[in-house]
Structures are given as structure tokens and as C-alpha cells.
Amino acid sequence: MKSLRTGVLLVSPLLLVLAAAFVVPLLLLVPTSFQEYRPGAGIATDSWTFANYARIFTDEFYREVVLRTIGLGTAVTASCLVLGYPVAYLIVRGDPRWRLPLTLLVIFPLMLNLVVRSFGWIVLLTNRGVVNNLLIDLGLIERPLRLMFNMTGLMIGLTHIYLPFMVLMLVAALQNVPRDVEAAASTLGSSRFHVFRAVTLPLTAPGIIAGSILVFVLTISALVTPRMLGGPTYQVMATLIYDEYMQLLDWPSGSALSFALAISTIFIIWLSSRMTRRWAGLA
Amino acid sequence: MKSQSLLAAATAIAGVIAAPHAATAQELVLGSFGGSFADNVTACYIEPFQEATGATVITKLGSSAQHAASVRATAGQSDMDVVFADDAFAVQMANEGLLVPLDRSKLSNAPEIIDGAWGTNDAYVAAMLGATTIIYNKDTVTTPPTSWNDLFDPKYEGRVTIGDISGTTGWQFLAAVNQMEGGTLDDITPGVEKIKPLAQSSVLLYSQADQVVALFERGEIDIAVWYPDRAGVAAKNGLPLAAAYPVEGAVGIRPTIAIAKGTSQEDLAHKFIDTILDADNQKCFSERQFIGPVNKNVTLSDEVSAIVPTGEALEKMLFLDPNDMAARLPEWTRRWQREVLR
Numbered sequence: 034m035k036s037l038r039t040g041v042l043l044v045s046p047l048l049l050v051l052a053a054a055f056v057v058p059l060l061l062l063v064p065t066s067f068q069e070y071r072p073g074a075g076i077a078t079d080s081w082t083f084a085n086y087a088r089i090f091t092d093e094f095y096r097e098v099v100l101r102t103i104g105l106g107t108a109v110t111a112s113c114l115v116l117g118y119p120v121a122y123l124i125v126r127g128d129p130r131w132r133l134p135l136t137l138l139v140i141f142p143l144m145l146n147l148v149v150r151s152f153g154w155i156v157l158l159t160n161r162g163v164v165n166n167l168l169i170d171l172g173l174i175e176r177p178l179r180l181m182f183n184m185t186g187l188m189i190g191l192t193h194i195y196l197p198f199m200v201l202m203l204v205a206a207l208q209n210v211p212r213d214v215e216a217a218a219s220t221l222g223s224s225r226f227h228v229f230r231a232v233t234l235p236l237t238a239p240g241i242i243a244g245s246i247l248v249f250v251l252t253i254s255a256l257v258t259p260r261m262l263g264g265p266t267y268q269v270m271a272t273l274i275y276d277e278y279m280q281l282l283d284w285p286s287g288s289a290l291s292f293a294l295a296i297s298t299i300f301i302i303w304l305s306s307r308m309t310r311r312w313a314g315l316a
Numbered sequence: 317m318k319s320q321s322l323l324a325a326a327t328a329i330a331g332v333i334a335a336p337h338a339a340t341a342q343e344l345v346l347g348s349f350g351g352s353f354a355d356n357v358t359a360c361y362i363e364p365f366q367e368a369t370g371a372t373v374i375t376k377l378g379s380s381a382q383h384a385a386s387v388r389a390t391a392g393q394s395d396m397d398v399v400f401a402d403d404a405f406a407v408q409m410a411n412e413g414l415l416v417p418l419d420r421s422k423l424s425n426a427p428e429i430i431d432g433a434w435g436t437n438d439a440y441v442a443a444m445l446g447a448t449t450i451i452y453n454k455d456t457v458t459t460p461p462t463s464w465n466d467l468f469d470p471k472y473e474g475r476v477t478i479g480d481i482s483g484t485t486g487w488q489f490l491a492a493v494n495q496m497e498g499g500t501l502d503d504i505t506p507g508v509e510k511i512k513p514l515a516q517s518s519v520l521l522y523s524q525a526d527q528v529v530a531l532f533e534r535g536e537i538d539i540a541v542w543y544p545d546r547a548g549v550a551a552k553n554g555l556p557l558a559a560a561y562p563v564e565g566a567v568g569i570r571p572t573i574a575i576a577k578g579t580s581q582e583d584l585a586h587k588f589i590d591t592i593l594d595a596d597n598q599k600c601f602s603e604r605q606f607i608g609p610v611n612k613n614v615t616l617s618d619e620v621s622a623i624v625p626t627g628e629a630l631e632k633m634l635f636l637d638p639n640d641m642a643a644r645l646p647e648w649t650r651r652w653q654r655e656v657l658r
Contacts, residue, residue: 072647
């Protein structure tokens, strides 16, 4: 009992900060999300409606944006995992001399501002950008490829930006896998691939779960990169919420969308961590 | 004893530091637009104002929509004292009771301002007259365009940019094309149908006016729906741009200035607005920004008159009722997102 009380006392400053800076403002938005917005006149504070939530499910456009956002989150997470795992493996299991330079290479992009990194991709991917100009000069294509304002551009940009998070999580997980276990499996006649699949991979599951959740959540809530690489034409939920608030001044719809995003995020995280835990034999 | 004298000394020092502050507490926060607009506001309005009053002006940059959103977020105690916003957004703020009505008796230049500039109950005043029209590259487009229809000409396919509806040119172009195609403000279907293929083949739907400068610079486009004032500034900086006013009429823009509710500086804010309405300052701004003045006593140079809508172009110009537009824009935006962008 005493240790519980000490524990509560120890985290209470953090709880207070979280409550004041995060929970309270969020709760203040709850009533707004149930109010009606009258264009030109403002938010009708005396109204009470479910229409803002109903629209997310009935309106085809909203539905498309929600599905697109979740699809983008999943795709970016998958590509970060596929690209990040070999790098993490190389950092932990590779030549120790390479460890520092590789780690620095992974971390370095994090030191650059997000806007700068997104702008870099614009320079590369735009119609008359480096990539298109090169392809045209080489005679491979005649008209510039559309690399921006669509899924391609967002996938490239977001994968690049969130890859370091995934790698760092995987490095931590791989370092926790004792080499003896792998060695034991090999001694018992397992092939290298089988050792990796049956021993290393499941043992790094906590890192995979943590990294995937981190990348997924960051991707579906990203605003700056989708704004810059997706433009007004390719909307995801974060940019849609921004538009509802800042362009349409329709705060009720924006709030309803925000809550829908938050709830679906929590649900997907819960579901995926359950599934992965079962696969890794942790449940 | 020692601690007491220390305290006294500290109080004295604090007093010295605080005293000049109390004297120059005259600080005005202005919500302005970015780019060349902000530079010219500083040169033509802020500097004369600071010289005359000794007050300092701090600017906060953003678009009309962003300013309106932040004025609402801090309802009644805005962190901005005066704010620039396009008229539809000024009306929206006025309707929500977020503006302090202007007191003409405190504005010595008020009698010189054209009638159309004032909002209902003097909630705001237009500070300048801009337009949404066709801007083209003189080097690549030999025959100047004469109609909105020229933008749809196949020879420009993939060499055009238009604005997204989140910007002024976006919804104004939609209104103009809709009118040309026989639609009404209640029924924008003809406009939406007509623009859809153009929007999809256009190089990009710009959301910030200055993106167009880069497109012209890189030679990605020949023709754009854009602002003559931005084009004028870009032309002065060496780009071969010219403005064409379509026979159907360009669309008028009235960027307004208003006082946000909750300001503790009402008098100072009025003085600043008076500075903006002054004929000399208006001329300075119009000449630098290539935008129409609202003060009747301003005469412009030939260079600026060539870009700013005058005479017939001005008479034909379509002015949309901001009150009406404030109520319609969300619906237009929703249709745009659902039908034009997909």
C-alpha cells in the first residue's frame, strides 16, 4: 500500500502537467464537437447535434481520407520496418568499427528541421525537380512523372523522416537479444535464416511493436510533410482537420474529426500490439 | 541591515528598468500578410506611424483565414490589435462580434475614402483594391489572353496554375468561371464542372501566392490565375510578366483593416488605420505593391496604372458581396474538395 502511495506521489507532478496541458484542453473541445457551425455567423453555442460525427461515416470524401490516412500509416510503417531492420541489424551485429558512423548516419537527419527535410523532397520530386530532370535528360521519360501531390510523394517523404525512429527502436531491441541463444540454435543445426526467423525476429518483437506504433502514430498525425508534399489536392486527416479549423473556421467539424482520429489511433494500437504479442508468444 | 539595503538597491534597479517601459508601453500588434506585402506595409505605413506616434508596431504574419481563426481563438482578448483580412473574413469576424467598430470621427482621412470601402456599421474598412485576374509570361505568350476561356486552351495544357480554393484567387476564379458558364451563386455546378479538368491538369494548385513566382521563374508555367499586384512586384524584379483583364471581368479583392475586440489600444489602433488611409501613404503602398488605392486623392504613375485595373477593366470588375460569400465559402470548399480535387 505504502509503495503505491509513494508511486502516485512521485508521478503526480507529471500527472498534473499532463492534465492541465493535454487532458483539460481536449475535454474543452468535446462540447464544441457536438455544436452546429453556421457559416458566416459562427458556432451556435445553443445547439446540440451528432451531425459532425455522422458525417465522418456517411460522407464519402471523409471516409476516403480516413482510409487513406490509415493506409498511409500502415504502408510507411511497413517500409520503415523493411528498410530499418537490416540497418539496425548491421549496427548491432556488424563490424564494431562501423557502429558509430552508421549510428551517426541514422541520427543525423533528425538534427535537421522537418520543414527543411520536406522542402528537400520538394526540390527532388517536383515536375522540374532533380529526379524528373535527370530522367528526362536520360531520355527515359518524355513528360515529368507525378511524384508529388500523391501517395508516392508522401510515402517517400514520411518514410525518410520517420525511419530513424524505427532504426533506433530496433537497435535497442537487437542489443537485448543474447548472442548465446542464436549460437545455441546454430549448434543445434538451424540454418542462418532459420535462426533469424525462429529466434532473433520473435525476440526483437517488443522493439518491432514499439517502433511500428511510434512510426504509425507519427505518420497519421503528421501535418507539415503532408501539407508540403501532398498540397491541397492530396489530403490526409491531419491536413483536413487543419483546413476545417483554419480555412473553413468550422471548429465543430474539426473537433469531431480530431476525436475520430484519436479514437481510431488508440484502437489500432491496441489491436496491433495484441496481435504482435500473440505472434511473439508474449501474451 | 545589509539585506535591507540590498533590497532597496534591487527595488531601485527594478524601478529604473521598469520606468522607461511604462513610458513606451505604446505597442501595437498588427496581423499582416507575408511576402512583399509585409515589407511594403512596413515601409509605407508602419514607419511613418512609428515616427509620428513613437509607438512600436509588431507584425504577426498569416493569411486572412489564419488571422480570423486566431482572433476567434482568443475571442475578445485578441493578441492582435489591428488585423488585415480579406473582406469575406472581416465580415465573418464582425458577425461573430470579434471586431471593434471604427469611429470615423477619429479618422481624419475618412472623408477621402471611397464609399464602397466601408463595411456594414463601419466594422472594417478596405485598405486597398486588388484583383484576381490572368497573369502571363510575355516571352512565351505572344497574343495576350482576353478571356477566362483562354486558360482552357489546349495549347496551355500542363502549363497553367490556378489557386486552391483555400486562397482568394481559388474561390474567386470559381465564381468568375461559374458566372461565365451561366451559373449563379446558388448553383455553382457549371463552374465546378468547367474547372475540374483544368484543376487536374494544372501544374499545381497553389495555396500560397508566392509559390507562383517560383513556377514562373523555373519556366514551369506560361499562364496563371493570380494577383496583378504580386505580378507587378515580380515584374519589377525582372520576370517577364503582364496582367490581362478578361472581357468577362476580373474579380475584385478588398483586403480590409479592422480593430480586434479586446484591444487596450483603441485610440492608437485608430491612429494606425488613419495612417493607412492617408493619401501619401496610400500612394507609397500602391506604387510599391502595384495595388489600387482607396483614397480618392491618390494618382498613380503610368507603370503602376498599367498593372492595376483602371477604366473599362475596373468597371467590368466583379465584386462579390462579402456577407454572402462568408456564408457560402464553406459549402463551396466542401464541393471543391469532393468534386474538383478528385
